[in-house]
Amino acid sequence: MKILVPVKRVVDYNVKVRVKADQTGVETANVKMSMNPFDEIAVEEAVRLKEAGIATEVIAVSCGLLSCQETLRTALAIGADRAILVETDVELQPLAVAKLLAAVFKKESPDLVILGKQAIDDDSNQTGQMLGALLGRPQATFASKVVIEGGAAQVTREVDGGLETIKITLPAIVTTDLRLNEPRYVTLPNIMKAKKKPLENVKPADLGVDVTPRLKTLKVTEPPKRSAGVKVPDVATLVAKLKNEAKVI
Amino acid sequence: MTALVIAEHDNASIKVATNNTITAAAKCGGEVHVLVAGHNCKAAADAAAQIAGVTKVLLADAPQFADGLAENIAAQIVALAGAYSHILAPATAAGKNYLPRVAAVLDVQQVSEIVSVESPDTFVRPIYAGNALATVQSSDAKKVITVRTTGFDAAPSTGGSAAVESVTAAPDAGLSSFIGREVAKSERPELTAARIIVSGGRGMGSGENFKILEPLADKLGAAMGASRAAVDAGFVPNDWQVGQTGKIVAPQLYIAVGISGAIQHLAGMKDSKTIVAINKDPEAPIFSVADYGIVGDLFTIVPELVKELG
């Protein structure tokens, strides 16, 4: 069984992002970049399936700037076998990414694609579902448990009321939630090994995909700032303030 | 120009997230229709017809819609899409699951989690866990949108008298099947609809200790929430999680107990009207957004608070 894992390079989740003064976006120059945390979980899950003898090959793919190679090397260090960079400097929106991934899917014919549920920069939560629709294949989003058996995946999903379990026929799309697994730390020997693993470079045109953005960002602004209130000395003062000042109880 | 809102419902009644989405749809400029896709869901469709501002309800009632499988719901929406300029769903776990499939089939770039409608093609949405707000304009012929419910008031549940029209059900895609559900039953209000929320973090120390929050929630008629750390540690169920990747809430009062205030948590609750923080660390970031903070041990403060509330 072959698994495809799309990984996105994003501003590290610990960075406090700043909106640019000209309102064109957020500051990304000289900011620490990392693999989207949900995608790390996706790579980890795929590698565990390989270690369990269920998967035979794990292919990481990233779409974007040449610097995404670094993110792919991280995926290879976690344990992916090879990587594909779809290189472009056009701003990629989820529909375009899904089309690129669909083209890669058709070349590679994987049995499973594991994506993150959401990229922590655009917070779109779309790509996996779109890929499923473009390919006419089923999806299990927000996965907290994945069991592969008999040409299907049984997936436990985190939903608003709790958990639900569904069964999807392979090939299928899974998107990860935070509690699916805890990604391993990459070790130095594995980082060294990753440097020797194959990394292919293709362009959107090679895949026959038009990636022109459909959404135009008119401006990016800072949300209204919430100012710190007061520290109250005791519970009696708190209750009085909630009653008389905030009037919420 | 007509907007189609996909209802969130339990076959018997409509979830309030639908009402918020209807308000957003009305701001897109035209009439508002509602689709109720489910099984034995006529009661829900009738309830949708009462919501103020709704002019037509489409009812798709078939077994393949019983459990909300994304492939089947999306196929139904696509089958009806032709007549609509805007298709909107609440940004709930369900809406986020099926709507991008609709967008992809229609070759539309979805606009996720809008908090404001500027014009029929221009919307505001938070990015980077709410640390920035992007105003985006869609060039697609149809707009496919998920709506962050905290951004819009709920349309009143009464006042409308729309006709309910049955539509031909899209066939079962046969790609997925439903196996089971573990729903945490609770007498408390639903997290995303509650007026007051009492939330606990890692500082609670254990699931057992969460019990000390119960009398507080009881007194206030509050829902209970949690940080990711508390959920990951297994103290409480996953659907209690508030934050960037959990639920987005904006109650009148949010009481954060033993929660440090990581950006990912703040992303889910910082639009609450009044925030109270109880934390023993005076430097905890939660105090930078709290209207009222108390520094101290939660295990003494919470019982005191319960007593003071009388």
Ligand SMILES: Cc1cc2nc3c(=O)[nH]c(=O)nc-3n(C[C@H](O)[C@H](O)[C@H](O)COP(=O)(O)OP(=O)(O)OC[C@H]3O[C@@H](n4cnc5c(N)ncnc54)[C@H](O)[C@@H]3O)c2cc1C
């Ligand atoms: C991609 C990603 C997504 C995430 N999404 C979310 C999300 O949706 N929601 C979310 O909450 N987090 C999310 N997180 C995790 C987030 O970064 C924090 O790790 C988490 O919010 C911390 O939870 P906490 O405040 O309960 O724990 P901690 O940060 O450990 O804070 C515990 C607090 O309790 C206080 N405390 C301890 N004992 C006591 C006591 N006896 N009395 C009073 N105070 C006490 C401490 O002073 C401390 O401030 C996400 C992280 C990532 C990487």
Ligand SMILES: Nc1ncnc2c1ncn2[C@@H]1O[C@H](COP(=O)(O)O)[C@@H](O)[C@H]1O
């Ligand atoms: N540029 C990209 N390259 C590779 N994978 C991506 C890219 N953008 C999004 N993805 C994948 O799609 C998931 C969801 O992203 P999004 O729909 O943007 O929130 C991510 O977690 C990745 O797995």
